[in-house]
Amino acid sequence: MAEAGVDNITFLEEAKAAVIQLRRAQAVKDEQELQTKRLEKALTLEKKAVADSIELTIRKRKAEITDSYDTQIEEIQGHLKKIRNKREKAKNEGMKDRIAEETADLREENRRLNTEIKTGFRQDRVPGFCNSLLFYSLYYTRGLKEILVFILTFAVCFFCVPVGIYRLTGVDSTLVLILLYVVDIFFFGGLYFLLNNQIKVRHLDALRKGRENRNAMAANRRKIKAIKNAIRKDKNEEMYGLEKFDREIEKLEEEKIGVANQKQEALTHFENTGKVLIAQEITENNHDRISKLDADFTHSSELLAEYRERLRKATMILTERYEPMLGREFLQEEKLDALLAAISSGQAANITEAQELVRAGAPIGVAEPPVDSDSEQGEKRESSDAT
Structure with missing residues (x-):
């Protein structure tokens, strides 16, 4: 009977060690999961910041090109307006004289x-x-x-x-x-x-x-x-x-068309080449930082996968080796300690009796004093003599 008790204690201690190992594996996995999420969020934000920077720079450069040519076109338009006004005035004067x-x-x-x-x-x-x-x-x-x-x-x-x-x-x-x-x-x-x-x-x-x-x-x-x-x-x-006004107007109109064509060519070149160069430049400037974050995130993801596998194995050990004997209810450190105390103190001869004591809420670990047979016989003799 003592050997069976030792086996039960060993089994419970092993179960407790497995529970502790599972708890630690869960904590390590959770911590690594948080770290991986933080790195993933940081990597996402950095990539978004680079993409936003590329988009903003492209939009700004394109606007600068457009504004530059539009300024020239507006100047030509203003000059055209003045010449047309002078022509109209000269025409009105001529009509008035006529x-x-x-x-x-x-x-x-x-x-x-x-x-x-x-x-x-x-x-x-x-x-x-x-x-x-x-x-x-x-x-x-x-x-x-x-x-x-x-x-x-x-x-x-x-x-x-x-x-x-x-x-x-x-x-x-x-x-x-x-x-x-x-x-x-x-x-x-x-x-x-x-x-x-x-x-x-x-x-x-x-x-x-x-x-x-x-x-x-x-x-x-x-x-x-x-x-x-x-x-x-x-x-x-x-x-x-x-005639002189018409010649000047024609010249300005041709100049305006030329500037408009140059603007379109510049924008087309920018779309085909400038945008790519800007994207490459900004990407290269941020490459080291993003690469480091990416590497950290990859390493953290690999560790997380490893810790998840450890957790899975620890869970399978509890499920396959200890849960059939103890049940999921007793796969807790406190209850395993109570079972160990019940068997160690002699209050229970096996795990099932210990579980019944724990469920019943009986005091665990306080052994009842053994009954002394000699004392009991002496008390009986004294009682008989007195009679």
Whole structure:
């Protein structure tokens, strides 16, 4: 029986050593796993930093190339704008001179006609205000413009004035409005007929002559307007002397196209060659640091794989050798110590009895004092003597 107890103790001590070995293997594996993750994260960040640096540098260099050529193109564009403005100004001056030349006779005739009207009015003692658009629109209406003036004047005198006065008074009475209309009609109507009798009838010939001259002037103004429109629409610009501006504009346009082509060639070269060189340069500058991190990460990964294998083997040893006898419940250092104490103290003859004691929560490691047979017999004799 003692030999069996020794075997159980040896088995439990070996199981405890296996549990401790598993715990240590798990701790080493966990620590190595953390270290590997840290190295992997550092390596990833470094590679990303290099990639970001390459991208940023490429974007910056490309922007610099673009800005350089765009600056030249903008300067050419500014010069082109100035030349075009000068050309347009020269053209407008030429058109202005051409219009003045081709309409000189008509404008001179209008001046003569206007002078004739003023002279006729002075000789016939016609008031100066009669030589106006308003007067001729009211008494010698001709054309759409004078019809519109007549209608507008009528609306102002016979609608706006009475209604405006009525609203200003603030009186809400139809009778007041009617009275205002009556007064308005008498006033403006009387004024209209007064001017008709005192001016139009008395100076009929002078006013009719003025009407004829105004019609002739209006016809000349329409001719002048038609000439202006024809000159502005005329595509022939040879008479304005714009050749020097056209030559300079053509030269600048060619220069702008040349710069644009150079820009495209530079960008194409940069895409094909410059980007590769920049990537190589930045990669080489960071090669040592990334290579070291990569090597450390590779070494750490290999160690991690080794520690995982050790952990797997330690786990298999517990599972195959000790778990069938002890069960997973007792594969713990504290409980194995309790089993060892129960068997060592003699409280349990084997592992199964020790497990039952541990499950029952009995005190472990406190042995009951042995019963002394001689003392027991002496006590029995004393008891008999006393009887």
